[in-house]
């Protein structure tokens with residue numbers, strides 16, 4: 118019924134609205150100052166040294182927006198206001214025009230920042246997720262960072278339902294036709310499924326490297342040798358392999374030797390793949406945990422994203438091992454009795470697994486950093502993302518603010534455990550969140566999943582809330598000790 122209206126003069130170009138939008142319905146655009154544009158497509162001079170001569174605009178797709186209002190909540194310039202959909206007709210035309218603007222020149226931006234990442238086209242858009250969904254903004258962000266060379270194994274759960282809908286799918290492609298390759302596996306074996314994808318890719322790329330090596334040795338041409346060598350040296354670097362693959366592909370496609378033809382037939386394997394395994398906490402902590410643990414232990418370059426709603430969201434909110442003490446969920450109608458499982462700590466115990474906890478609007482810079490580091494780390498990575506959900510009994514218009522509160526009160530500490538630092542003689546663990554400044558009890562009592570316990574069992578509830586808070590404190594202290602900060 119209501120969608121955000123942008124007031125150009127107040128905009129500070131932070132791009133937070135686009136970052137948190139669960140449906141990729143609001144986006145920043147950069148357009149050349151002298152480009153032709155429709156009347157009514159108001160723009161302002163783009164901020165940033167590298168963006169001189171560019172104009173900036175925030176554009177909404179009114180018909181794809183669900184009206185959740187999270188963009189308004191996080192807007193730093195307070196330039197977004199919810200207005201009746203019927204008053205935003207003009208924006209439909211503006212949106213159509215915005216889709217014709219060429220994609221941003223990536224050399225002008227630093228995509229490892231929350232602001233610049235939003236200039237990249239989301240390769241996951243307009244899914245059927247709930248208004249205000251806490252999960253989809255993370256999925257969308259990963260596709261902006263790595264979607265052009267990404268493969269996804271998706272556990273059954275909300276992310277497979279909104280991710281694999283029919284007859285249209287929310288995964289899409291960039292101007293070059295590149296986008297995530299996606300498949301859904303059983304709830305029980307998604308990590309193994311993604312690991313299988315990884316092994317298949319690894320096998321084919323090893324073969325490709327052998328062939329390129331052979332070509333390099335057989336050719337007398339110094340330029341051709343150099344192209345082969347460049348590719349071999351950069352084949353495991355996501356960004357660098359793009360340019361070296363382009364050169365290699367052009368060379369073998371122009372050549373007419375059998376070896377050239379064979380290499381050209383494996384063009385799809387030239388750019389380094391970004392292998393992701395995605396699922397909810399029901400999958401990661403419970404049903405798929407054996408496989409997740411096994412895949413982490415293999416030491417291979419597989420990235421795992423856990424969308425942690427602390428319940429089985431898609432089937433109506435059953436308790437998982439991620440559900441904290443005192444939270445009401447199905448199968449835990451009188452409040453979960455036991456503590457939340459510390460999946461991150463279990464993964465850290467291997468020592469060679471990159472582990473991070475993230476919380477989007479609490480610290481977007483830390484989130485983008487964690488995703489970038491995890492993807493670049495050549496071994497296994499695990500990112501555990503705090504995701505508010507309708508099952509929590511909160512107003513989803515403020516889901517992103519709820520994430521902020523969760524970190525500010527110490528409910529969801531942020532850290533990054535990077536084994537690469539240990540190799541440099543440094544402590545691998547960094548605690549990124551500050552010591553709690555807000556009331557823990559106020560936070561949990563503000564969510565129906567906790568507050569309802571006090572209505573049913575008042576005495577028991579107070580005790581459970583205390584245990585919940587003590588558990589969170591104990592964890593944080595442990596992390597700080599490990600990080601050498603306590």
Ligand SMILES: Cc1ncc(C[n+]2csc(CCOP(=O)(O)OP(=O)(O)O)c2C)c(N)n1
Pocket residue numbers: 272273274275276303304305396397398399400401404424426428429430431432437
């Ligand atoms: C073996 C098996 N058991 C149960 C189901 C039904 N099922 C589908 S999704 C789901 C819950 C998923 O919860 P979670 O992993 O937390 O993901 P979320 O929906 O929260 O994103 C369940 C139980 C299933 N598909 N397969």
